[in-house]
Amino acid sequence: MTWSRQRLRERDALIAEQSAARRASPRDALDVLLDELREQHETERHRRTSQVRQMSELVSRSLAEQGPVSTVKWLAGQALRRCGVRR
Amino acid sequence: MTVDGPRDRPLFSLLTPVYNPDLSVLADTIASVLAQTDPGWEWVLVDDASPDERVRVALRSAAAADPRIILIERPENGHIVAASNTGLEHARGEFVVLLDHDDLLVPHALERVRSVLAAAPDADYLYSDEDKVAGRRQFAAFHKPDWSPTRLRGHMYTGHVSVLRRSVIQTVGGFQPGLEGSQDHDLVLRVAERARRVVHIPEVLYHWRLVAGSTAADPSEKPYAWYAGGRAVDAHLRRLGIGGHAATLPGRVGYYRHWVDLPPHRSxxxxxxxxxxxxxxxxxxxxxxxxxxxxxxxxxxxxxxxxxxxxxxxxxxxxxxxxxxxxxxxxxxxxxxxxxxxxxxxxxxxxxxxxxxxxxxxxxxxxxxxxxxxxxxxxxxxxxxxxxxxxxxxxxxxxxxxxxxxxxxxxxxxxxxxxxxxxxxxxxxxxxxxxxxxxxxxxxxxxxxxxxxxxxxxxxxxxxxxxxxxxxxxxxxxxxxxxxxxxxxxxxxxxxxxxxxxxxxxxxxxxxxxxxxxxxxx
CATH class of the missing domain: 3.90.550.10 (Spore Coat Polysaccharide Biosynthesis Protein SpsA; Chain A)
Structure with a gap:
């Protein structure tokens, strides 16, 4: 059987149908497990991104309201606290 | 001999060649293994004739404290390939877990690998994400691609933690002498050629330590390793029989380029x-x-x-x-x-x-x-x-x-x-x-x-x-x-x-x- 535009279209539709059937069937246990791990990573990344954004907003506000010297002092205090040093 | 257990309880053989590590770093590595939440492991530690006597003392006391630790003391230094092969001779587990003497496993690393193996019992090679550790600080998490055999020819991206089925390691002949420094890259290429399934675990299970002289800190520290890596990739392509060749990427240590010939008859x-x-x-x-x-x-x-x-x-x-x-x-x-x-x-x-x-x-x-x-x-x-x-x-x-x-x-x-x-x-x-x-x-x-x-x-x-x-x-x-x-x-x-x-x-x-x-x- 020779190939034709019509036969290409039929084959294209068949591949799409097979894809839909695969998506409708139950998922492999491994895929489920690995997706859970990816989800955890995604959640953690979101948490860190929002922490960084929050910090960046705080620094901008402090620079505008307190000036650079106070901001640097405040940041140094934050870093020391994170290392367990209390003044 | 393989230690057979229930199908979902394969024994893990951690394999660590040791050569003169910093003692505090070695202590952290030992602690990270002892802290594993999954008890189904043995640890083959191979001291490759470390000159520092205190290393041997530390290893002996670790082995005395836990019967799952098997200490092998080589009479003379043979470098990492010889030491790793000595360790393989003593490993009994179904899977070998490669662990460097200054790195850390996260506490649930083996538990996670076991849960993945339960869902993919035909996996012959598994690798996880990793990050770097300096002191107590962990950073630079590498969230890796899923199994990417072409990328593995470009650099040893699967790195740590690598878990390989021991029977496949034996089939491919273990670590290859002459490829010191890139012996793990070569081994993974060989195992992957025969693996029924390779699984990427998308979670950081391993902390790779930055210490002076380590490749984690500066890849150019061990130039011999990268020339060996290029040879390993080239040999891998030859084994595949597809007319492929590899060479090191100029100025980019640890990276390789490869190409496959187009046969003259191909239209x-x-x-x-x-x-x-x-x-x-x-x-x-x-x-x-x-x-x-x-x-x-x-x-x-x-x-x-x-x-x-x-x-x-x-x-x-x-x-x-x-x-x-x-x-x-x-x-x-x-x-x-x-x-x-x-x-x-x-x-x-x-x-x-x-x-x-x-x-x-x-x-x-x-x-x-x-x-x-x-x-x-x-x-x-x-x-x-x-x-x-x-x-x-x-x-x-x-x-x-x-x-x-x-x-x-x-x-x-x-x-x-x-x-x-x-x-x-x-x-x-x-x-x-x-x-x-x-x-x-x-x-x-x-x-x-x-x-x-x-x-x-x-x-x-x-x-x-x-x-x-x-x-x-x-x-x-x-x-x-x-x-x-x-x-x-x-x-x-x-x-x-x-x-x-x-x-x-x-x-x-x-x-x-x-x-x-x-x-x-x-």
């Missing part, structure tokens, strides 16, 4: 869908496809090449004659209606093509690498490879096409707008690698594969149809490969191949929503 049809665009080159105005076609033909020595031009009715015969004048290859002209979309014109050309391989080229894509055709088409000689694409740069050396990234319901051109000198995330722009999709700006594909998936979809909007071809080839089990050291240049508008929201919805309806890109997870 190639260069396919260009022509729309009637013009461009000016060197002051001369000409149909846009002329520099593209001449670019590929002038840079090839392959003899079995023809060209198929699918032109719509807006292109006059005279224009075509001017464009094709002087070409020394057979050229077939396919006439299409002016209303025929790109997918239809491409399909008409594909049906007219007779080559074993079809090289689809956009009419404004000009190849610039010598052997452009050979490099793209040669990569298809490897079984399982279905589509191969080059780096396509814009006029200002900005990256246009370097493979797709499919994530969060989007279908993007990865690294678009970056400069060609950038490294990309974890050297993604330095090494050949698997990708989720490729722009049809320039791709090589076997004609029989193209026909088997129904060519280019004619019911999806243009840019979506391009992505769709990649998805169809992946759906039938093909790997898609992007090559960073084969390039072309274009001045086509970037939006021509951009998948907008409507096109993305059409793709999602057909394929489901992509959540995470398998090959560019971050």
């Amino acid at each position: 190639v049809s260069v396919v260009i869908a022509v729309s009637g665009d013009y461009r000016t080159v060197g002051g001369a105005r000409m149909p846009a496809f002329v520099p593209a076609l001449r670019g590929v033909l002038e840079r090839t020595r392959h003899e079995r090449v023809d060209a198929v031009i699918a032109a719509d009715s807006r292109v006059t015969s005279r224009e075509l004659a001017v464009g094709l004048n002087g070409l020394t290859v057979d050229t077939h002209l396919v006439r299409c209606a002016a209303t025929e979309p790109l997918a239809g014109r491409l399909n008409a050309a594909i049906l007219a093509a007779t080559g074993d391989v079809v090289l689809i080229l956009g009419e404004r894509i000009v190849p610039e690498t010598d052997g452009f055709l050979e490099r793209l088409c040669g990569s298809l000689e490897e079984p399982g490879v279905g589509l191969v694409g080059p780096l396509v740069l814009g006029p200002a050396n900005d990256i246009r096409y370097a493979g797709h990234r499919h994530h969060h319901g989007r279908y993007d051109h990865a690294f678009a707008g970056a400069t060609h000198r950038e490294q990309g995330s974890w050297a993604s722009l330095w090494v050949a690698r698997e990708v989720s999709g490729l722009a049809l700006a320039a791709v090589a594909v076997r004609r029989e594969d193209l026909l088997a998936v129904g060519g280019v979809c004619e019911v999806l909007p243009g840019p979506a149809a391009e992505v769709d071809l990649s998805l169809k080839l992946r759906a039938v089990g093909k790997r898609l490969i992007w090559l960073p050291d084969v390039w072309a240049r274009t001045d086509e508008p970037i939006h021509d191949r951009t998948v907008d929201a409507a096109a993305a919805q059409a793709l999602i309806a057909r394929w489901g929503e992509p959540r995470w890109d398998s090959y560019l997870p971050d």
